[in-house]
Each structure stands twice: as structure tokens, then as C-alpha cells.
Amino acid sequence: MLELDQVTVPNDLEAHWIPFTPNRHFKKHPRLVARAEGMWYTATDGRPILDATAGMWCCNVGHRHPRVVAAIQRQAAELDYAPPFQFGHPKSFELASRLADLFPGDLDYAFFTNSGSESVDTALKIALAYQRAIGQGTRTRLIGRERGYHGVGFGGISVGGMVNNRKWFGTLLTGVDHLPHTLDLERNAFSRGQPKHGAELADELERLIQLHDASTIAAVIVEPVAGSIGVYPPPVGYLERLREITAKHGILLIFDEVITGFGRLGKANACEYFGIVPDLVTLAKGLTAATVPMGAVMVRKPIYEAIVERSPAPEKTIELFHGYTYSAHPIACAAALAVLETYKEERLFERAAALAPIFEERLHALAGKRHVIDIRNIGLMGAVELAPRPGRPTERAYDAMCDAFEHGLMIRVTGDTIALSPPLIATEADIARITDILGAVLDRLH
Numbered sequence: 001m002l003e004l005d006q007v008t009v010p011n012d013l014e015a016h017w018i019p020f021t022p023n024r025h026f027k028k029h030p031r032l033v034a035r036a037e038g039m040w041y042t043a044t045d046g047r048p049i050l051d052a053t054a055g056m057w058c059c060n061v062g063h064r065h066p067r068v069v070a071a072i073q074r075q076a077a078e079l080d081y082a083p084p085f086q087f088g089h090p091k092s093f094e095l096a097s098r099l100a101d102l103f104p105g106d107l108d109y110a111f112f113t114n115s116g117s118e119s120v121d122t123a124l125k126i127a128l129a130y131q132r133a134i135g136q137g138t139r140t141r142l143i144g145r146e147r148g149y150h151g152v153g154f155g156g157i158s159v160g161g162m163v164n165n166r167k168w169f170g171t172l173l174t175g176v177d178h179l180p181h182t183l184d185l186e187r188n189a190f191s192r193g194q195p196k197h198g199a200e201l202a203d204e205l206e207r208l209i210q211l212h213d214a215s216t217i218a219a220v221i222v223e224p225v226a227g228s229i230g231v232y233p234p235p236v237g238y239l240e241r242l243r244e245i246t247a248k249h250g251i252l253l254i255f256d257e258v259i260t261g262f263g264r265l266g267k268a269n270a271c272e273y274f275g276i277v278p279d280l281v282t283l284a285k286g287l288t289a290a291t292v293p294m295g296a297v298m299v300r301k302p303i304y305e306a307i308v309e310r311s312p313a314p315e316k317t318i319e320l321f322h323g324y325t326y327s328a329h330p331i332a333c334a335a336a337l338a339v340l341e342t343y344k345e346e347r348l349f350e351r352a353a354a355l356a357p358i359f360e361e362r363l364h365a366l367a368g369k370r371h372v373i374d375i376r377n378i379g380l381m382g383a384v385e386l387a388p389r390p391g392r393p394t395e396r397a398y399d400a401m402c403d404a405f406e407h408g409l410m411i412r413v414t415g416d417t418i419a420l421s422p423p424l425i426a427t428e429a430d431i432a433r434i435t436d437i438l439g440a441v442l443d444r445l446h
């Protein structure tokens with residue numbers, strides 16, 4: 001147990017409006033952590049809590065990694081900030097080159113943001129700018145997928161497919177359509193890795209093209225593995241088919257790799273894992289292992305060239321009207337460089353790949369537990385889907401999360417699905433402990 005003498009928990013939790021959280025219940029039953037190290041959080045009451053979710057799919061190198069902490073401290077003492085418009089600092093260029101090396105094909109350019117949501121909005125804008133730059137300005141339509149999650153910007157919720165995000169705010173962006181989601185419990189329940197059935201769902205894109213005409217469609221955006229909805233690995237052949245159809249019709253393909261980037265599947269990214277080169281890739285989370293907020297968009301060379309190199313405007317003119325005050329923040333860049341070094345030195349992607357079959361085995365051993373209607377996994381992403389309580393959807397999984405925290409385990413829930421994504425530093429013993437505690441939680445759950 002870590003020393004907690006300096007932690008003060010405020011008596012009044014009222015003023016903080018907590019995101020994506022039932023505030024009324026949380027403020028009566030708060031789950032607060034005060035310290036973290038490696039695989040563990042420490043709750044404010046001193047209890048160790050095993051992190052089965054890498055925070056929120058992001059603390060891939062584990063918590064408080066000494067190399068990353070030192071890099072952040074050094075950078076804060078050296079250069080706290082540099083304006084990213086019209087000026088710069090060396091580390092952002094070094095980071096962009098390192099990222100280009102990590103991505104296949106000619107995904108050679110990095111545009112920096114501060115979050116996954118900003119990466120998504122940035123990628124959508126670059127897609128529109130590209131189509132305009134090559135004389136295809138009628139291509140303004142964006143295609144997402146049902147149940148997709150692309151953050152909370154207006155672009156992201158519009159192409160996203162989560163009903164609660166969309167029904168309040170998701171109708172303002174017009175010219176958006178959606179592919180069907182790929183979950184098929186009838187044919188694919190309890191699949192291990194990629195499900196066998198469902199590649200044909202990608203052909204729905206052909207139907208949308210017939211409906212709208214390719215000349216109106218700028219881009220398709222999908223998560224290669226749908227994460228936030230509760231881990232839907234793509235059916236075998238599905239992503240390949242999407243790549244084929246988009247390429248045939250001059251439509252850009254955007255992979256939202258905010259979760260799958262940086263080792264979650266046991267490879268540097270999903271592009272490498274599935275052997276597909278999309279046109280744009282959105283990143284965040286594992287880029288800095290969440291130590292400092294940062295996102296990025298990887299862009300293929302022809303897109304950069306069309307918008308920047310071949311810009312018809314004079315050389316002293318800005319080519320893309322987009323960017324953020326904190327784009328390529330020096331402290332975020334220093335953190336990202338240290339995190340990339342850690343992935344390499346500790347061979348964390350390989351480690352995740354080696355652990356994935358053990359994770360799969362332990363997770364699927366929960367199949368006989370009460371209320372469990374599906375288990376899904378790929379790499380170090382896993383989900384246990386529960387039957388909802390009649391008339392009270394989401395409550396069963398929420399109760400499981402609260403009970404797990406009481407018993408020393410942090411899990412994530414979405415709808416009635418429990419999602420697991422342990423840090424890539426996890427050991428076999430950690431995985432066993434995670435699934436043991438979760439098994440006991442499921443045994444207690446009504």
C-alpha cells in the first residue's frame with residue numbers, strides 16, 4: 001500500500017460536473033484514486049486497485065513510468081511552451097518522424113492535436129480539404145458506422161453511432177450516413193479474435209454509394225476494432241473489403257486508432273495488425289500513454305502534397321486553416337518521445353502479443369457465469385457482455401463496476417458490457433488476478 005498521508009479528500013464534491021458519469025450516484029458513492037504505480041492505483045482510502053483498463057484504454061506503459069516522468073519534468077524545466085502557429089520547437093519534428101516510422105506505407109505526415117475528439121475533427125477536415133484540393137469539391141458527405149465512437153466534437157458525434165451522443169447533438173452536421181454495425185450475436189457469439197461471419201456488411205458501402213453517388217462522398221471513418229461500444233473485432237475480411245471499395249470510388253478511408261494505436265493489438269497499430277493502409281489515422285491515448293493530453297492524425301503523402309505542396313496560393317500563404325493553441329505542446333512531445341522509447345526498449349508491443357492468448361483463455365473461461373451472453377477479445381482488448389436487467393438497461397454492468405472497485409479492481413463498462421484493456425506491462429499473474437476478481441464479481445451479481 002502506498003503512503004497517503006498527504007492526500008486530502010475534499011468534503012464537498014458538488015462543484016465538479018463529472019463527464020460521462022451519473023453525477024448524482026457518484027457524488028454519494030465516489031470512486032477516487034490518489035496515487036498510481038505500474039499496474040496499480042491506490043484509492044483515497046489506501047486500498048490498492050488493480051488497473052484492468054489502462055485508465056481508459058490509454059496508460060499502456062503502466063502508471064508513473066520513471067523514464068516518462070523524468071522526460072516530463074525535464075521538459076517543463078527547459079521549455080514550457082512554444083506557439084505552434086508560425087513558430088515551433090525541435091521535439092515536434094522529431095516526434096513526427098518517429099511516428100511516420102511506426103506507420104506503414106506513405107502515412108508519413110503527423111498533424112498534432114490534444115485529444116481523440118480533436119484528432120477525429122481534424123481528420124474529417126483534412127479529408128474535405130483534400131477532396132477540394134484535387135477538384136472534387138462536391139465530395140462533402142462523411143460516412144461513419146452505427147455504434148461507432150469518435151469522441152464528442154460535432155464532427156465525431158455526427159459520424160459516430162452511439163444513440164445517446166447523437167440524439168442530443170448529433171443532427172447538426174448534415175450530409176452524414178452510416179454503415180451497419182458488425183455485432184452479430186446469432187452467428188458470432190463467443191468468438192475468439194475476429195468473428196468468422198460478417199465481411200459482407202462492408203458491401204453496404206456499395207449500397208450507400210448507389211444511394212448518394214460516389215461524387216458526393218469524401219470519406220469513410222471506422223474504428224478498426226470498435227472499442228468504446230464494447231470491443232467489436234472486425235469480421236474476417238471486412239476491413240479489407242472496405243479498403244477495396246473506398247479505393248475504387250476515390251473515397252478516403254480513415255481508421256480511428258485512438259484505442260488500437262500503440263500496442264493494444266500486439267502491434268504498433270491496427271494498420272500493421274490487419275495489413276491495411278488507410279488514408280488517414282487518428283491517434284491519442286497511447287501516444288503519450290495518457291501522461292499529458294495529446295493526439296495526432298497520420299496522413300498519407302499524396303494528401304499532404306495535394307493540400308500543401310501543390311497549393312495554388314503564394315508560398316507565404318497558410319495552406320490549411322486549422323490547428324490548436326496546444327498542438328505539439330513541448331511537454332506532450334517530450335512525454336510521447338519517452339513513451340515511444342519505452343515501447344521499443346521494453347518490447348511492449350511484442351509483450352502484448354505474447355500475453356494476448358493467455359488473456360483470451362482466461363477471459364473465455366468466464367463464459368459459464370450467470371448473465372454472460374457474449375465474450376469478445378482481440379489483442380489486449382476484451383469484453384464480457386451481460387444480459388440487461390429487464391427495463392433497466394446498463395444497471396447490471398454499472399453495479400458490476402462498483403462492486404469490482406470495492407474489491408480492488410478497476411473495469412470499464414459501456415451499456416451492459418464490461419470492457420477490459422490492461423496496460424501492456426501486465427504479467428500473466430495480473431491477468432489471472434483480473435479475471436479471478438471479475439469472476440467473483442459476476443458470481444455476486446444479480
Ligand SMILES: Cc1ncc(COP(=O)(O)O)c(C=O)c1O
Nearest residue numbers: 115116117149150151256258259
Ligand atoms: C475510437 C475513439 N475515437 C475518439 C475518441 C475520443 O477521444 P478523447 O476522449 O480523447 O477526445 C475515443 C475515446 O475513447 C475513441 O475510443
